[in-house]
Amino acid sequence: MGTQAASQYITAAGHQALKAEFERLWRRERPLVTKALGEAAAEGDRSENAEYIYRKKQLREMDRRIRYLSKRLDVLQVVAERPRDTSRIFFAARVTLEDDDGERKDFQLVGVDETLAEAGRISIDSPMARALLGRSVGDVVVVPTPRGEDEYEVLEIEYPDPKVSSYV
Numbered sequence: 001m002g003t004q005a006a007s008q009y010i011t012a013a014g015h016q017a018l019k020a021e022f023e024r025l026w027r028r029e030r031p032l033v034t035k036a037l038g039e040a041a042a043e044g045d046r047s048e049n050a051e052y053i054y055r056k057k058q059l060r061e062m063d064r065r066i067r068y069l070s071k072r073l074d075v076l077q078v079v080a081e082r083p084r085d086t087s088r089i090f091f092a093a094r095v096t097l098e099d100d101d102g103e104r105k106d107f108q109l110v111g112v113d114e115t116l117a118e119a120g121r122i123s124i125d126s127p128m129a130r131a132l133l134g135r136s137v138g139d140v141v142v143v144p145t146p147r148g149e150d151e152y153e154v155l156e157i158e159y160p161d162p163k164v165s166s167y168v
Helices: 012-041 050-075 127-132
Strands: 094-099 104-110 121-123 140-145 148-158
Touching: 012 050, 104 127, 121 127, 127 140
Parallel strands: 104 121
Antiparallel strands: 094 104, 094 148, 140 148
């Protein structure tokens, strides 16, 4: 079975963060690394020059990330509007769920490039998000997990202002 391509959606905050990372790497960090690489190269024998080897590797990794960000920023689609039906769960929704033990969990459905589990930002492509899409307050959602299935009740749904360029 083939793999599904990652969705192209991103919030305004996620898009701003990726653009800022690209600019920081390209305009500030890369010039510093190339300068340090040039200085290390001028020190003589490159095969035994640890600084030169380290800077070369650092530049390669940085260039790889810059290329990725450049290509990704070209195809991403910023979601700049709330959905018509804000009583149901769609992209960018913040949801509060309750599990069988009465424990509450808060999530926001975001693009794959802005996922951060510790902050409750889960990928729109994740099993949890797919189970939540289209659901309303009061619905019970069954989410497949490696250890079986978990059930959650949807308690709250809200949509942050999609034009705001920061996470709340």
